[in-house]
Amino acid sequence: MHRPGRTVPLLSILWLLASPAHAAAQGAQVTKTVEAPPPPAPEPTLATSPRLKEIVPADVPPGTKFPSPEVVVVLSLDVSAEGKVEKASVESGAGEPFDSAALSAARRFDFEPGRLTTGEPVPVTVTFRLRIQEPTAPPPAPVKLTGYLLERGSRLPIPNVPVSAVVGQEIVARATTDGSGRFQIEGPAGEFRLVASPPDRQKLDLLVKGQAGEIREENFLLEGLGGPNETVVSASAIQREVMKDVLTAEQVFTVPGSAGDTLKAVLNLPGAARAPFGAGLLVLRGSAPGDSKVFLESQQIPQLYHFGGIRSTYAPAFLQSVEFVPGNFSVDYGRAQGGIIDVRVRDPRQDGFHGQADVNLYDVGVEMEGGLGGGWSVGGAARRSWIDTILPIFLPKDSNLSFSTAPRFYDFQFIASWSPDASQKLRLIFYGSMDRLVALFDKPMRDPTITGQLDARVSFYNLQAEYSKIFSERLRQDTSVVIGLQEISTQIGPQYFFDLNVRRLSLRSTWAYDFSSQWNLRAGIDAEMGRAAIGVNLPNSTGANPLPPSSLPQIGAQLTTMYYSPALFAELRWAPIPNLSILPGVRANWFSDINQWAVDPRLLARWEVVPGTVVRGAVGMYQQAPNPQKTNSATGNPWLDPERSLQTSIGVGQKFMEGISLDVTGFYKALTQQAIPNSASNYNPSAPRYTSTGTGTIYGVETLLKVAIGDSFAGWLAYSFQRSLRTDPPDLQRPYDFDQPNNLTVLGTYQLGRGWSAGARFRLVSGNPYTPVVGSVFDSASGVFVPVYGETNSDRLASFWALDLRVDKVWTFKDWTLTLYLDTQNVTNRKNQEGWTYNFDYTEKTPTTGLPILPILGLKGEW
């Protein structure tokens, strides 16, 4: 027994019997006092013995040595008619201090007095055997441990992690970290193990030695294990796409062969075609690059890459994840008949100030962030390229090209986030990009019009405001507004230029209401409008194959136009049974470029047949306005129809065991109303330059096998079989430029320990189709030979394969980490053919090869 308030162990008294009544009945002996009875009256006798009401333990001094585990003191107790012990004496003692303790306790006994047969209470003397047991040692006071789980180096809190105190195999206490990574746990004095297994980080298994009652506070710094160990995860609670993959920021940074680029990492997923020369062309499920869109938090990014594909314009500093949907995307998105990529941005950290710096062969970037209190956090990042420093080193000494401003780029992101409570958040994102290049061609290139100065300035600035609020458990909304400015100014030689100035306003607001667990409605508006000023004077090529610019008529225009593209969308989610979701939706979009509405119905169903097995299917219409060049009255045809893609897909996902899963998706797309050049316009000025008569067929199967073996290895195998075919009447069906029937990517990263990791990527892809040159004719007016092409895309380049390797070494210090990485592309220096280079009259040709071995060495510090 434990008596609160005592600082020394108390004696436990075990009575002879379990209850006072029994003790009285069995443990007490009654001594009868007999007096001379009055003669005739019957003499009353003792009917009931005294019964002990309450046990009073015998206290022996702390540290008393017991001769045996139990000692017995036999007492004689005189119990009064009131039940009090009037006298106590030892009949058979155990010695001191046991006898005194027993007497002291006995004097405080309270009895139900003994009674005669008449019911009268009477004094009674009883013999009482008091057993005093040696007390077992009480448990020592626990060790009270207050700890913080933090990521080593970044000191990022690791929330929501169960922490256990373990003795032997038994968990003796549990706790969970809060938002700041804090936990409190009480472990037994002496030794116990503190165990925690946070995802993505090193496990905690630490022996804690503490004295009884000790109060401790400690930080536990755990190594991050890097993203690839997560492989690809699905993000949204309600899956709105047949196939949607998400790469985390860590994965983006460490995917071998992608040099940490925001967008290029996701192009390793099935459904994305390989772009030549390592460029970042977005060819998703066989659609043209312009048919797919990239968004930043659901708002379109106007320019994806610096200098046509070197680096993404949105640096990964504040990247949370990248969502990749190659087709059959939800009604939230439109104006695209291909696929979408949505870049998700994380908030700046609230816990103190942090930052990072990254220097590599391409660029140098810095980032700072921190919390201001009151729910505010702010951050900023900027990056500048090194290319202007490095490129001249690689230019041949006799090059025709010299730079007065070598190619360089900048980009930046500033974020302010305010989250006063869990139900609402306001965020401002200001980001932009600037590219600049001024080059001088000392003499004309092979074409006389490509000479002199080449001046290119490309920039954009977007201010994006977002507000989200959860009104109740059923109703929530997300709204964002973007004010954007985009400028392009390009001058090529004395003749050609292209100037574009776009001022853009975009609004998106999505509302969701849960009627029940079975019914959910999402609806919203997605509006774009703007003013575009265009000045252009360029060779007017309407063909699919390259031609000498001087052989083409020039086309010029100076115009300013307003454009509007409001859209409304709604999607219903119906879950008739717990594991089945059916999502019908519709999107209506107005295109001012062609003065037409486009209504896109879409339907998706998702059924978890058994745990770990999911079947998904979708069908939907996707429409977009042809690009402005084709719809502009000066250069195109404003009476075109929206380009249309009817997309269907069906897929199954299977989880085999922890860390291993397989997704297989088949798809079919029927393209109609595609805007194609009208050959009649080459000789008839009154003929429209484009018509909506093009069609196409795209089909294929995508496979994604994800493997994560513990914390040590993660990777995936992505294989796509697809055919992408086009028909431009009156021509026959032909393969599309990026028709890649087979596309295999295998990549993985292995954690070697001690901060080392190594990764590899292997790609094997069908060569792109190309149109062979079958002859040439001398254009005497321009002095150049004009190629005569054969059937469009009737020939195919050799297959591409390349092996890329990446090695990372992370040094983790108390408050910061340093990462050295080497991302080497094409380590075998294979000369993959990307096309042909012809001599001046096209009678000789040599393969144009892609990037040689390209080591990207970088150093990244985070604190």
Added chain:
Amino acid sequence: MNRSLAASLLAASLLTAGCTNDFAPQGDLLGLRVLALVANPLELAPGQPVTIQPRNYLPPGSTVVEQRWTFCPISAGAVAAYACAVPQCEVDVPASPDGSITTNPTTKLLECLKVINPDLPPGVLPPSVPDQLQTVFRYRVATDDAVSREAVLQIPQWTRRAPSDPNLPPVILGVEIGGQPARVGVPTPPLPVDGLLPVRLLIDPLSVQTYVDAAGVTQTETMTGYFYTTAGTFSAGITTGTDTTTDLEGTGLLPGQTTAEVWVVALDLRGGQAVAGPFTVPIGP
């Protein structure tokens, strides 16, 4: 707008600038070559005849065995390798012994329209015919060693009126080689082996015209010089401007080569062409 095209041009320019290959430059005359098709006039009023004179380089020992001309009143443009938009309207034009032709394209246009629409009254131009057509003359030359070359020249045909400001050919004021005026048949200063010999092209600035293009934008002609040689190579085979100089490099010379023949062709990139040469350049020590 045409962002992809602008980007493609930019990328192509940069890529090409950084690339090197072992192809012989256009200015090296290693075989039969059509250097120019010199037309007069360069734009045709309704009913106006045209004369076109081919200027070829014929390697020593070769003999021309065929010179064939065809005419089409409607060119499909460079996209179609200047094919005839109405194939049945492409007709042969007989060449004179020197290879030149003289013909009346308006007549052939009307014949073409009659082919398309037999009900059309003779000599009547339907309203649907644009005010200007790009006609195309196709020239094919072959030598006895089975080498052939093909060249085209598009000539604007005005269908309803004479051009108000017709294009005129560039005028070559002179060619200087080694600092001296070059004359056909007169040897120039020698080309040093592994050395340089400057070649200067002077075009009359007054022959540079302005014009309004199809989009209504006023443009200025870009005078362009093409330099050709049978020995050595030009450091820049193409120049732009009215007073330009390039170097003939005495490299890559073949054993036994004692002279180089040099041609210079001036273009206004609208069809106007002028040829100077051949100039005889001795190859010196």
